[in-house]
Amino acid sequence: MLNYELFRKVVAPEYASKSDAELDLFATEAECEVAEKKWGCKYDRAVALITAHLIAMSERAKNSGTGSSGTGQLTKVKVGQLERTFDAGSDEEKKSGSYNLTIYGKEFIRIRKQLLKGPIFVSC
Numbered sequence: 733m734l735n736y737e738l739f740r741k742v743v744a745p746e747y748a749s750k751s752d753a754e755l756d757l758f759a760t761e762a763e764c765e766v767a768e769k770k771w772g773c774k775y776d777r778a779v780a781l782i783t784a785h786l787i788a789m790s791e792r793a794k795n796s797g798t799g800s801s802g803t804g805q806l807t808k809v810k811v812g813q814l815e816r817t818f819d820a821g822s823d824e825e826k827k828s829g830s831y832n833l834t835i836y837g838k839e840f841i842r843i844r845k846q847l848l849k850g851p852i853f854v855s856c
Contacts, residue, residue: 734759734783735776743777744784744836758786774843781843785836792833 734755740748747755762782768775831837 734762734779738776739780739783743780744787747784747787750787755783758783758790761786771847774847778840778843781836781840785831785834785840788834788836789830 736752736755739755759779762779762785765782766775766778771778831841
């Protein structure tokens with residue numbers, strides 16, 4: 733369940749006017765991206781960040797008129813027989829998908845990296 737107070741006051745005050753029902757739709761999707769067991773005490777913040785990211789991406793797609801494919805990354809252009817392919821970002825950006833396209837996604841990635849740090853033990 734999305735913490736509305738955290739979301740509206742801290743994470744994304746610019747979306748404070750969104751209805752609870754609309755926030756719940758995006759939060760339901762966000763919860764699929766975050767495992768509470770792995771995120772622990774940062775779970776609520778992660779869900780709020782992904783919720784804001786999904787809203788931002790949705791609004792970006794609406795405003796660009798490109799529907800759900802409005803990522804802003806042009807990777808291939810074909811005119812007649814001529815075709816050109818472009819690099820759509822660094823390897824790190826490619827691994828993170830659309831998260832690098834919003835401030836919320838970037839913050840999610842930053843926190844995720846903190847959680848992944850630490851010793852790795854290998855047993856035989």
